[in-house]
Amino acid sequence: MSRSAAPTLVGLLSGPDCPGIVAKISGWIYGRGGNIIHADQHRDHEEEVFFQRLEWSPPVGDSAAEGVAFAEFARSLGMRTVVGRSDERPRVGLMVSKFDHCFHDLILRWKAGELRGDVACVVSNHENLRAEAEHYGLPYEHIPVDGDSASTAEESQLEVFHRHGVSLVVMARYMRILSAGFLEKLGCPVINIHHSFLPAFAGGRPHHQAHARGVKLIGATAHYATEILDDGPIIHQDVTRVTHRHGVADLVRKGRDLEKLVLSQAVAWHLENRILVYGRKTVVFD
Amino acid sequence: MSRSAAPTLVGLLSGPDCPGIVAKISGWIYGRGGNIIHADQHRDHEEEVFFQRLEWSPPVGDSAAEGVAFAEFARSLGMRTVVGRSDERPRVGLMVSKFDHCFHDLILRWKAGELRGDVACVVSNHENLRAEAEHYGLPYEHIPVDGDSASTAEESQLEVFHRHGVSLVVMARYMRILSAGFLEKLGCPVINIHHSFLPAFAGGRPHHQAHARGVKLIGATAHYATEILDDGPIIHQDVTRVTHRHGVADLVRKGRDLEKLVLSQAVAWHLENRILVYGRKTVVFD
Amino acid sequence: MSRSAAPTLVGLLSGPDCPGIVAKISGWIYGRGGNIIHADQHRDHEEEVFFQRLEWSPPVGDSAAEGVAFAEFARSLGMRTVVGRSDERPRVGLMVSKFDHCFHDLILRWKAGELRGDVACVVSNHENLRAEAEHYGLPYEHIPVDGDSASTAEESQLEVFHRHGVSLVVMARYMRILSAGFLEKLGCPVINIHHSFLPAFAGGRPHHQAHARGVKLIGATAHYATEILDDGPIIHQDVTRVTHRHGVADLVRKGRDLEKLVLSQAVAWHLENRILVYGRKTVVFD
Amino acid sequence: MSRSAAPTLVGLLSGPDCPGIVAKISGWIYGRGGNIIHADQHRDHEEEVFFQRLEWSPPVGDSAAEGVAFAEFARSLGMRTVVGRSDERPRVGLMVSKFDHCFHDLILRWKAGELRGDVACVVSNHENLRAEAEHYGLPYEHIPVDGDSASTAEESQLEVFHRHGVSLVVMARYMRILSAGFLEKLGCPVINIHHSFLPAFAGGRPHHQAHARGVKLIGATAHYATEILDDGPIIHQDVTRVTHRHGVADLVRKGRDLEKLVLSQAVAWHLENRILVYGRKTVVFD
Secondary structure, three states: OOOOOOOOEEEEEEEEOOOOHHHHHHHHHHHOOOEEEEEEEEEEOOOOEEEEEEEEEOOOOOHHHHHHHHHHHHHHOOOEEEEEEOOOOOEEEEEEOOOOHHHHHHHHHHHOOOOOOEEEEEEEOOOOOHHHHHHOOOOEEEOOOOHHHHHHHHHHHHHHHHHOOOOEEEEOOOOOOOOHHHHHHHOOOEEEEEOOOOOOOOOOOHHHHHHHHOOOEEEEEEEEOOOOOOOOOEEEEEEEEOOOOOOHHHHHHHHHHHHHHHHHHHHHHHHOOOEEEEOOEEEEOO | OOOOOOOOEEEEEEEEOOOOHHHHHHHHHHHOOOEEEEEEEEEEOOOOEEEEEEEEEOOOOOHHHHHHHHHHHHHHOOOEEEEEEOOOOOEEEEEEOOOOHHHHHHHHHHHOOOOOOEEEEEEEOOOOOHHHHHHOOOOEEEOOOOHHHHHHHHHHHHHHHHHOOOOEEEEOOOOOOOOHHHHHHHOOOEEEEEOOOOOOOOOOOHHHHHHHHOOOEEEEEEEEOOOOOOOOOEEEEEEEEOOOOOOHHHHHHHHHHHHHHHHHHHHHHHHOOOEEEEOOEEEEOO | OOOOOOOOEEEEEEEEOOOOHHHHHHHHHHHOOOEEEEEEEEEEOOOOEEEEEEEEEOOOOOHHHHHHHHHHHHHHOOOEEEEEEOOOOOEEEEEEOOOOHHHHHHHHHHHOOOOOOEEEEEEEOOOOOHHHHHHOOOOEEEOOOOHHHHHHHHHHHHHHHHHOOOOEEEEOOOOOOOOHHHHHHHOOOEEEEEOOOOOOOOOOOHHHHHHHHOOOEEEEEEEEOOOOOOOOOEEEEEEEEOOOOOOHHHHHHHHHHHHHHHHHHHHHHHHOOOEEEEOOEEEEOO | OOOOOOOOEEEEEEEEOOOOHHHHHHHHHHHOOOEEEEEEEEEEOOOOEEEEEEEEEOOOOOHHHHHHHHHHHHHHOOOEEEEEEOOOOOEEEEEEOOOOHHHHHHHHHHHOOOOOOEEEEEEEOOOOOHHHHHHOOOOEEEOOOOHHHHHHHHHHHHHHHHHOOOOEEEEOOOOOOOOHHHHHHHOOOEEEEEOOOOOOOOOOOHHHHHHHHOOOEEEEEEEEOOOOOOOOOEEEEEEEEOOOOOOHHHHHHHHHHHHHHHHHHHHHHHHOOOEEEEOOEEEEOO
16 A cells, blocks of 8 residues: 655545446546556446546646546536545544544554554543543543433533544444434534444444353444444454453453554544445445 | 374263362373373363363273273263264265255365265255265255155164164255154264354244345354254354355355355264353353 | 456456556547456556556457457557356366365366366376366376376376366375476466465475474465466465474365365366466456 | 462473373372462374473472472483472573664563563663663673674673673673573573574574565564574464565565564573473473
């Protein structure tokens, strides 16, 4: 995944399949003086839907305008389109509770240059990670949530994310459900990490459920959050082996490594415009 | 797992934990002139149960009698006990339907010397694997099963397995449920392979279920069959990665390799007396 | 990897990268009335080489002629080109010694429809798999090899493969080195499976080497054979975990599963025209 | 791996195998009023060496004295013995250069309670991680190393480690070779992480070597450092898949996750007294 230094555009397209679509799209880019760097495509033969991810160097000039022109062209072919620019860095809001492993992991990866975006702020229903967040130079907003205040809390969360201009929210082991209203008003995707191999062990205390069932592998699943708990489109999953020797505490500890790897990979893919959501599924051009 | 050529005994023990239990058991063996080759143990600290697998060289003489004496001794400590002998080869009955991948895989592993037991007979609700079974030198019993004849078929199956003296039945992608009565009359364990990562996608057409949910890993699970479908104690599980590019037919094809590896490993462990069933779970001393 | 039933063409291209190459190639196909089903591409930015795998439905008519026309067009762009047709089934020659696990595995996969080609003949320096090969309906040629007869044996092997019209030879644990002259006269690729994670433990007795070094993973590597032992372009590799408990015999046994999976995957990819050789490396469009 | 709260002893034994050794050792512990919690053993049948890891609750009283008594008893059986106590926390010295991923990973695991020991100090040949180390509350010693000053630098390093009373040194991507004299004077083990699957790609720039060879998996290896580069007993290894799409920079990035997981696991096992070194190999009782 070598990268050229010059600004590039990335288009994510989906829509009804039709003959010549690859030629039309690549021909449009070539005709404008652009050069395709990567192209990946997929057809769902059952649904007759075409998916494509294109990364290209636009002609010298206004890359933002070229992106807009491409989106218009793609729409004329009946395609849904998202266009990202390599010279833009999306802003990301983190939601955390008391667990800190995904929090540290994402921030250290960001600081190591692994993410094509910037962590903008941290929202928590607890105070306990304030000093760590501020050490990393990040604003920290403590918004307590209890039964009565849930909707008030959501208003405060929305205000923070909108003020920081985030275009992605990551629930880094934030242990509360977001309402349909929140997701709608937020206006950008939310990625969540669930500490099981979904659809096994959805809901609360999945490691306890897994231990009780005696499974030999435990998993973690990164998915886009929807209003239905642990039901949104799956982005990435991984598992690790456990044995009868592992108690629930061991599952929790082993799960942490899975959660870090799975969530950070999902966030990286999202920020690189590699994911198309498609009904209850995803197409991931990795 | 190097093996000595002389006959050895393997004891599987489980029961209430108590101080000195390791010393008492190893002392008994040493006192009789035996020598422990492998010993593995586990404690369930929640339930206060002790589990042990012991492999030892008994003193020169009647190894069967020594096994009986050991079982009596272990019972005197309150332990449930199974004792196997390396100079015994358990006989295994296979149940198959039309799928042949697990059938060939198990038989080729048996012929390659990977299993500490012998395949004794093949029972199928179809005729299609008769020539293959007979090429391998195995008796093949075609016992058709339809709605009305299910209980008659079970009687015939029981007769075959009892006649061949099997002490393990393996459902090598046999696609029918066995009744509680059958399992009871059979009087020996039954290992089944389910083509999903249980408890996700129990029941029929798991690859279709997995495809519809958009999971990124598919699995296979070997478990002891109980009267409840896909609910018995899990012995072994594994998964493999799939992407949006894989249709149901690809999941089926990729699943075959998983099923072969997971089922054959579970059967090998069982025949080596490595598995203790424990409520709805297993302890596997691998 | 859903497949359409109509005949398709697959082109593998490599050559100097230049602007508009994707547009030119897709435009050519569209202009002739073809429809691209899959397209995958890669750029080596260090070497400035462009690689592409294209699968498309040609216009109704002579698909062979269309393939020839495409190859000519691609050459006019400076591309090296191989074109395969889905209605052709390449013929494969197997070379075996005494080990039979890869032999059975490949043939059973072929019979299960997993390979886009046909096993045509089996050549061995031993007699021991004749009955098995003939049971599978395959001609078996026993060509003994000893120090003095190596070049005579190679002449006989070449005669067999040419007579059977093979366009791929698979060394399914054939334990002898092929000479440069043999490879040249054969005129088609040879895939070999080495039972280690190359470049670690090239040469003889790799499991003994691995055991002596105390590694914690053992591997298998499928590669194209060249005149230099275990040095050809790597197609596929995998590993499995071992511990201090595993002796050399266990490594051999565990290695067999790796060898089967890695070799059969490499052969399947080759037969689907997914592999481009490129210096000492491969590009695998999986 | 459930843990009891009361102090326990862990003994690591190795020596000539002899009949009754398990009974003698467990009998000694039981006779003194101790209770075995875990016992794991291994026999090398080629070398006739016996290995055992025992964890037990000693009788109420002076656990340190009980450990000394056990070591004396074991020596009387001809066994080499190390005895650790759960109420002791070994002190660990870290060596780092400019790479910070293993540094952060180990320290965050320590702070999360995953390690049975304490990070005591950080030694680096660069200044760049001082602020981070001090944020974690750790003393940071910058000891520059260049060609002429290597032996002077080693003297300074030894002084730091001895002053901090470390009983383990971890080279967390410290990119310099330690001399035989340093290792001898240090008087405690040193764990190193090498960013390849040893013995493949020992020495410098292993990711460049791997990329040039076109391997399909890259690895990482944790081993005890010896005076010979990348040659010491291997503790743990893991690999991850790469493709033709990954350039050297991608291998470096993907390697970081491997290095973190492999090194931290090796350190955790060492601190839990799970590793016996044995010639050029290790026995890891995990």
